[in-house]
Amino acid sequence: xxxxxxxxxxxxxxxxxxxxxxxxxxxxxxxxxxxxxxxxxxxxxxxxxxxxxxxxxxxxxxxxxxxxxxxxxxxxxxxxxxxxxxxxxxxxxxxxxxxxxxxxxxxxxxxxxxxxxxxxxxxxxxxxxxxxxxxxxxxxxxxxxxxxxxxxxxxxxxxxxxxxxxxxxxxxxxxxxxxxxxxxxxxxxxxxxxxxxxxxxxxxxxxxxxxxxxxxxxxxxxxxxxxxxxxxxxxxxxxxxxxxxxxxxxxxxxxxxxxxxxxxxxxxxxxxxxxxxxxx
Amino acid sequence: xxxxxxxxxxxxxxxxxxxxxxxxxxxxxxxxxxxxxxxxxxxxxxxxxxxxxxxxxxxxxxxxxxxxxxxxxxxxxxxxxxxxxxxxxxxxxxxxxxxxxxxxxxxxxxxxxxxxxxxxxxxxxxxxxxxxxxxxxxxxxxxxxxxxxxxxxxxxxxxxxxxxxxxxxxxxxxxxxxxxxxxxxxxxxxxxxxxxxxxxx
Ligand SMILES: C[S@@+](CC[C@H](N)C(=O)[O-])C[C@H]1O[C@@H](n2cnc3c(N)ncnc32)[C@H](O)[C@@H]1O
Numbered sequence: 415x416x417x418x419x420x421x422x423x424x425x426x427x428x429x430x431x432x433x434x435x436x437x438x439x440x441x442x443x444x445x446x447x448x449x450x451x452x453x454x455x456x457x458x459x460x461x462x463x464x465x466x467x468x469x470x471x472x473x474x475x476x477x478x479x480x481x482x483x484x485x486x487x488x489x490x491x492x493x494x495x496x497x498x499x500x501x502x503x504x505x506x507x508x509x510x511x512x513x514x515x516x517x518x519x520x521x522x523x524x525x526x527x528x529x530x531x532x533x534x535x536x537x538x539x540x541x542x543x544x545x546x547x548x549x550x551x552x553x554x555x556x557x558x559x560x561x562x563x564x565x566x567x568x569x570x571x572x573x574x575x576x577x578x579x580x581x582x583x584x585x586x587x588x589x590x591x592x593x594x595x596x597x598x599x600x601x602x603x604x605x606x607x608x609x610x611x612x613x614x615x616x617x618x619x620x621x622x623x624x625x626x627x628x629x630x631x632x633x634x635x636x637x638x639x640x641x642x643x644x645x646x647x648x649x650x651x652x653x654x655x656x657x658x659x660x661x662x663x664x665x666x667x668x669x670x671x672x673x674x675x676x677x678x679x680x681x682x683x684x685x686x687x688x689x690x691x692x693x694x
Numbered sequence: 695x696x697x698x699x700x701x702x703x704x705x706x707x708x709x710x711x712x713x714x715x716x717x718x719x720x721x722x723x724x725x726x727x728x729x730x731x732x733x734x735x736x737x738x739x740x741x742x743x744x745x746x747x748x749x750x751x752x753x754x755x756x757x758x759x760x761x762x763x764x765x766x767x768x769x770x771x772x773x774x775x776x777x778x779x780x781x782x783x784x785x786x787x788x789x790x791x792x793x794x795x796x797x798x799x800x801x802x803x804x805x806x807x808x809x810x811x812x813x814x815x816x817x818x819x820x821x822x823x824x825x826x827x828x829x830x831x832x833x834x835x836x837x838x839x840x841x842x843x844x845x846x847x848x849x850x851x852x853x854x855x856x857x858x859x860x861x862x863x864x865x866x867x868x869x870x871x872x873x874x875x876x877x878x879x880x881x882x883x884x885x886x887x888x889x890x891x892x893x894x895x
Contacts (some may be wrong), residue, residue: 436776448797450789450817456800491801637770637798640791666783666798671771
């Protein structure tokens with residue numbers, strides 16, 4: 415074995431010890447995440463914190479809790495948009511909403527909601543479709559900073575042209591500008607949109623089902639999990655959904671390799687929307 | 695840096711995977727390389743091409759009918775199969791897991807690009823070490839240079855398209871600068887080399 419291979423193996427050991435330390439000390443469990451992406455982001459964090467090795471970073475995070483929030487911003491990927499992948503929201507609007515209309519009251523769970531972009535998109539869509547008054551929205555995430563931002567509902571104004579175009583392409587029936595006011599370089603979203611929304615801390619890795627819901631939208635979260643964790647998360651969605659409830663995933667996510675694939679039927683194939691099967 | 699035509703190429707013992715990165719001029723360059731792979735090619739080939747994030751992917755469709763190997767867009771957690779070319783989907787990074795499955799990520803663009811070549815090369819270097827062959831082609835970017843260095847550092851083989859032949863020489867030049875051990879070759883030579891990798895017992 416040459417020296418490089420030895421070094422690589424050492425980093426691998428350090429990485430696992432670091433994730434274990436974070437879990438034991440702070441109960442954030444990244445041990446079953448996709449290692450390729452976690453490795454990359456922890457190397458970036460190591461550089462950012464000026465540490466020579468991941469072991470040094472472990473020392474820092476164990477002894478200085480103030481480091482954790484910043485480290486979490488490396489460990490979780492916060493990229494999102496309003497109406498990201500407009501065809502998804504168009505399919506929710508045109509194909510899922512007609513089913514949802516048949517229920518007198520609705521619950522929607524946006525799992526891994528980041529700074530709220532996906533939840534606000536659905537809230538706007540439900541208002542446009544006249545379903546808002548009968549719906550409760552639950553937005554969950556493990557990143558406290560993301561939840562804070564989601565509760566505030568304030569986005570940089572530079573992002574609005576993209577959001578506006580996405581909303582239009584999703585089949586939006588109103589103007590996105592109806593839902594926010596621009597102030598000091600920021601777009602502040604209408605508070606009434608979150609009248610029926612609750613944002614809370616919940617981990618798909620370590621927490622349990624908390625409500626019976628009609629639609630789960632969990633987009634671009636599962637790609638960061640290894641297969642066992644993906645199985646766990648989809649198991650939670652299965653247990654949480656009503657019979658014939660809907661599960662929407664990210665544009666490149668599917669149940670193809672998932673242990674619970676049989677519990678769902680493909681509903682909108684290209685948009686990655688599934689429907690839970692009836693009792694079998 | 696090695697130049698000249700008939701070269702003894704220093705390559706990895708028992709190559710187990712190939713990664714390719716290309717930007718401006720990619721389609722023409724890949725049109726020399728990918729159709730040259732024979733049926734029954736024993737290695738998986740992962741490709742990152744810089745494409746605009748307009749969410750409509752064309753690469754896999756473009757090459758499917760020109761190739762004798764299977765060509766598709768990568769799916770998350772898909773196990774690598776021999777004789778298959780995987781393109782990174784637009785707007786996602788493509789990575790290889792230590793257990794040699796593919797994974798996708800929407801983390802920040804690198805060198806203004808998602809997918810980025812560095813992200814694929816670095817994760818593949820971690821997963822395959824000396825059993826990786828990385829190919830850096832034409833492009834007007836410096837993406838891929840750090841990745842190529844990671845591949846070399848892990849003992850893998852680095853091949854770079856000759857800057858004189860590249861539609862855009864920036865990317866090959868950056869690759870050579872970052873990884874002086876890289877073999878500099880013309881497209882036909884790269885195609886021949888990759889084909890030969892498949893013939894080795
Ligand atoms: C890339 S964002 C996706 C945002 C949004 N769903 C979208 O598709 O645009 C991934 C989110 O998943 C969250 N996340 C990561 N691990 C999680 C877990 N174990 N449980 C719940 N959320 C998690 C991250 O904090 C981040 O906000």
